[in-house]
Amino acid sequence: MNDRPHLLVVDDDREIRDLVSRLLQKHGYKVETARDAQAMEAILAVSRIDLLILDIMLPGKSGLDICRELRARSSVPILMLTAVGEETDRIVGLEMGADDYLAKPFNPRELLARIRAILRRVSTAASALGPRPAATKKLRFAGWQLDLGRRRLEAPDGVIVDLTTGEYELLMAFAERPQRVLSRNQLLDLARGRDATPFDRSIDVQVSRIRRKIEADPRSPSMIITVRGDGYMFTPDVEPV
Amino acid sequence: MNDRPHLLVVDDDREIRDLVSRLLQKHGYKVETARDAQAMEAILAVSRIDLLILDIMLPGKSGLDICRELRARSSVPILMLTAVGEETDRIVGLEMGADDYLAKPFNPRELLARIRAILRRVSTAASALGPRPAATKKLRFAGWQLDLGRRRLEAPDGVIVDLTTGEYELLMAFAERPQRVLSRNQLLDLARGRDATPFDRSIDVQVSRIRRKIEADPRSPSMIITVRGDGYMFTPDVEPV
DNA sequence: CTGTTCCGTAACAATCTGTAACGTTCATGC
């Protein structure tokens, strides 16, 4: 998964396929679609798919059956989509081995967030189902440790530094892409899953807030430096642990 | 078991038989019922049964005796149902060769989950030799132990922490899916089996109540953390015991 | 029937986040 993640959307509703497909492509994913189990199999047979987005209600074979069958022979991550009111099926979906599920109608941000979460989980840990101790992954830089499993930051002296959700997301976006200039737009997309509004300064403010917490001297930052006219860059060497 | 799994419910209480039977049929199982050991034998003699759901309290021959006798001549998977307070019997039940047990009153979701767990275990390990992996009885995290059999929580120092049913269900939903962001909707599904109403804050309140009981400092939680705009996450490593 | 416990709703407090405003820094032209 060094490249763009490759997603496969399986839904019998053409409108939903197109909608979801466009949304995901816009956010940098490579997307295939299939209208039923057969088309899905055809694609799975020839392409390496990083994540399957599977509607639970399909004509003929249900998403649940597909999920169970796939699990028997593959470990491809699965995100289930369910219509409202199919409460029980959702749970069953998880038990069938789906990695997550989302109730329709969902909002695009949540879909993107869950896709990212699954891909991150899968790419870091070997696929683990159930309550196995997860292979917690940490990012270490300049003595600091960003604990991705616990969503928290440890200072070099071991003290837990409180980060808000937004600060954590942004710092993670940085730490996963060190020594690269990231534009405000990229950062917004990575950390918030949204586009910039006109005169959007929210990243600037959030960077300022993070600096206050992690920089030795926030007035002359050394970790998150400003690249005037271009954005910001996270300078430390980052080592996955 | 390529087909619908075939279950046999043995309980002397007609109401429970019907209730359980309907629930299971609704979820795609083929279900038979028997009110006593004799009826059970009759069915076992003619049908291939994938899983036996056996009440421990039966008139005449007890479920325990039945279990031991069956084990002597058959490897049919057995799920024992016990009334509350029969703790000892539960352990004995497992020792008699039951594959799992569930305390009454149980919630439908949990029954379904355990049935699936057993069937999965048995079907995957069908040809495997040796004793079946024992049912998970406890989840351990950060020194705490969530005892699934007794539905109770033990603090690191061994003290039993009183949890209400709702708190227990929610904490279990968390502990079974550690280090994953769970939306309020998912949590409602997992812990309550219902959908969110508009402006539903019940999960927030329940999380607050649990934090008060298990967090060292409830004002800056470390076990159940908030992911703003997304839900909550259970951060500790969880180890099944 | 009475008392207790539990849980969802409502209300209010605390926290977080984006916007706006203003100050500072930087590059540029004079």
Add this chain to the structure above:
DNA sequence: GCATGAACGTTACAGATTGTTACGGAACAG
């Protein structure tokens, strides 16, 4: 150097989200 405008840093504030408490109905035991 100095003025100027753009880009950036920082603070303040308001709306949104979450935390917490109180309360009342429901379920249950006695």
